[in-house]
Every structure is written in C-alpha cells, then in structure tokens.
Amino acid sequence: MGHPIATDAVTRAFQTIGNEWALLAAGDEKRFNAMTISWGSLGFIWQRPIVTVLVRPPRFTHQFTETFETFSVSFYKGHRRALSIMGNQSGRDGDKVATAGLTPQFIDGVPTFREAYLTVIARKLYRGELTATGFLDPSVDADFYPEKDYHTFYHAEILKVVEHTEA
Numbered sequence: 001m002g003h004p005i006a007t008d009a010v011t012r013a014f015q016t017i018g019n020e021w022a023l024l025a026a027g028d029e030k031r032f033n034a035m036t037i038s039w040g041s042l043g044f045i046w047q048r049p050i051v052t053v054l055v056r057p058p059r060f061t062h063q064f065t066e067t068f069e070t071f072s073v074s075f076y077k078g079h080r081r082a083l084s085i086m087g088n089q090s091g092r093d094g095d096k097v098a099t100a101g102l103t104p105q106f107i108d109g110v111p112t113f114r115e116a117y118l119t120v121i122a123r124k125l126y127r128g129e130l131t132a133t134g135f136l137d138p139s140v141d142a143d144f145y146p147e148k149d150y151h152t153f154y155h156a157e158i159l160k161v162v163e164h165t166e167a
Contacts, residue, residue: 021080023076026061028111032104037073042158051120057152073122074119085099120158121161122157123159130145
C-alpha cells in the first residue's frame with residue numbers, strides 16, 4: 001500500500017540530501033531561524049513517513065527545534081550561495097535570510113522559503129542525543145566529532161509535502 005507523500009519530488013529529495021544541501025527551518029511568523037543541512041534521512045518508522053534531522057546544540061536553530069513542535073525541510077536548485085550563507089552565518093548575529101536573498105513563507109504556520117522546489121512539513125515525534133558510547137564504529141566518532149559536540153536528532157512525522165511551482 002502506497003502512502004500519499006511518496007511523490008517523485010520526495011524521491012528526488014531523498015537522492016539529493018547527501019549530495020546537495022537543504023534548509024531546516026523552525027519557529028513561527030513572529031520569530032524563526034533556518035540552517036543548512038546535508039545530513040538527514042527519510043523513511044518509515046512507527047507506520048509513519050518520517051524525516052530525521054540532526055542539529056548541534058550550539059546552533060541558533062537548535063533552540064527553535066527544541067521549542068517548536070513542527071519544522072520544515074526544504075530543497076533547492078541553483079541556490080548554492082544562499083544555502084552557503086544560511087549555513088555559515090548565524091541568525092543570532094543578523095538577518096541572514098535577507099543576506100541570502102531568500103523569501104520567507106509559512107505553510108500551516110511553519111517557516112520555509114519561496115525559492116524551494118520542495119518543502120516537507122514535519123511534527124517531532126522523538127528527540128535523542130548522540131553519544132560517544134552509541135557509536136559501534138569508533139571511526140565515525142573520531143572523524144565527525146573530534147570536539148565531542150554531538151548532535152541532537154529528531155524523528156518527525158511528515159505531515160505535508162509541498163511542491164513549489166515557482167521555484
């Protein structure tokens with residue numbers, strides 16, 4: 001039995017998340033933040049379509065993913081400079097969205113950007129912390145966490161997938 005979110009656009013997103021970048025955004029219309037991500041996954045857990053994202057606690061976006069029940073993951077074509085700005089500048093220090101030339105929009109109150117070709121809206125179901133003792137292959141810990149700054153991860157149910165025709 002198929003699921004209504006299993007579109008070609010979702011398949012493209014799954015194929016590009018590791019090679020291209022996406023934006024994770026959380027907050028509301030009063031205050032939100034977004035950051036570039038290239039780690040994550042899409043799949044099925046608990047008989048639900050799931051997106052998994054990882055955020056290091058020092059990132060400004062972390063406080064938004066901790067506070068808000070929902071977030072978006074959005075995918076882009078040809079916006080590498082904008083996504084670089086979103087990944088390298090902090091929303092604590094200024095309006096990086098304006099600097100990146102992105103246009104915020106809200107889907108069901110969840111922030112995303114008009115320039116995306118696809119936006120996934122998700123509701124958090126599970127939150128966990130990566131730890132050194134959890135790594136079965138110590139080289140992953142050594143290679144990706146030399147500073148021991150482990151990610152918080154979120155498994156979130158995909159509520160909606162929006163294909164943007166203007167992107």
